[in-house]
Amino acid sequence: MPKRPIILVSSTVYGIEDLLNRIYMELTTFGYEVWMSHRGTLPVWSDQTAFENCLAAVDACDLFLGLITPEYGSGRDGTALSITHQELQRAIACKKPRWLLAHQNVVFARRFLRDLGYKTAAERAKLNLKSAARSIGDLRVIDMYEEAILDTRPMGERHGNWVQEFGSDEEALLFASAQFARVQEVERFLNENFSNAAAVVAAAQTPRGGQS
Template identity: 60%
Template sequence: MKGKKKLIIMVSSTVYGIEELLDRIYTLLTSYGYEVWMSHKGTVPVLSSRTAFDNCLAAVEKCNLFLGIITTRYGSGQDEQDPQSLSITHQEIRKAIEMNKNRWLLAHDHVVFAWSLLKNLQYNGKAGREILTLRKSDIMDDLRVLDLYEEAIAHGIPLPERQGNWVQKYRNVEESSLFVTSQFSRYQEVEMFIEENFKNGFSLFDEGGQS
C-alpha cells in the first residue's frame, strides 16, 4: 500500500480586506500538515481551459475538507448586470453544502448582527429583504451576504432536519485563528474521521485524496 497523501483543505476565495486573516489561516493549516488550496496564496489547481469559476468549483469538488469564510464583502465574480448572479465565494459555499462536504464555516460578527437585526425588524429571509436598498460601505457592501449566511445556517429548514449548519462567529484574526486551531490541529483525528465516514467517496491514498 502506497503512502498517504496529505488531507486537502479548500479555503473559500474571499480575499478583499482579510489578507492578514488568510495568511494566518494558511500558516496554521500547513503547520498542522494539510495541503491548503487557497486562491489568495495561488495554491488552487488551475487549468487554462477552465474559467476562474470552474477552477474554484472543481477545487471544492476535489478537496477533502472545506473552510468557508463569510465576510461583510460579498466577493467578486458576479455579473453586475444580473442581480441574481452569485459571487465565486457564494457558489463555492453553496457547492460545499450541496455536496455535503465535511465543512467548517466562519462568519464575521457584523454579518451575524445585521442578519439578526433585520430579522427582528421583520425583514426576514431573502424575500423580506428585497424591498431594502443598501448603500455600499465598509460595514457591508451587498445584502446577498445575508443570503449566503442564511444558506450556511440552513435557515428555514426545520430544526430537527438541520445538519452541517454550525457557523462560527468571529470578530478578529485571533478569534478565527482560535477556531481553526481548535478544529484542525488534531490532524490524525480529522484523518480518522474522514476515513471512517467516507461520505464523499474519499480515498487518502496515492490513487485518491480527491473525489
C-alpha cells in the same frame, strides 16, 4: 507517502489578507495541503473559467473551511452569485465536511433586519445599501449565512450547520487551529465517513490532455 488531507479555504480576500495568510501557515504547519486562491495554491486548468476551477476544487477537496465576511466578492455580471457564494452552495449540496466562520457584522446585520421585519432574502432584496456602506458590502452575505446554518430546513435535519461567529483575526484563527490541530481525528473521520475521498482527489489531480 500517505496522502495529506486537502483543505479548501473559501473566502473573499479584501480586508482579510493577513488572516488568510495566517490560516494558510497554520494549516500547512499541521500537515494539510491547503488550497487557497489568495495564495495561488488552488488547482487551475486553462480550459476552465475561474468559476469552474473553484467549483471543481470544492468537489475534489477533502475538507471545506469557509469564511463569510462583510464583503460579498465578485459575480459573473454584477448580479449573479459570487464565486465564494457558489463554493458554499456546492459544499452544502455535496455534503462536503465543512467548517464555517461568519463575521460578527454579518450576524448582527441579520438580527437587526429581522427585528425590522426583513426576515427573508426576498424581503431583504427590496432594500438598497448605500455605495459607501461600511458595516457590510452586500446584503447577500446574510443569504450566505442563512444557507450555512441551513435556516430553511427543519431543526432535525440541520446536520453540519455550525457556524462560528468571529470579530477579530485572533478569534477566527483560534477556531481554525482548534478544529484542525486534531489531524488524526480528522483523518479518522474522513476514513470512516468519506471512504471515496482519496479516489475523488486522485482523479481530480490526474493531468488531462491539452492542459498547459
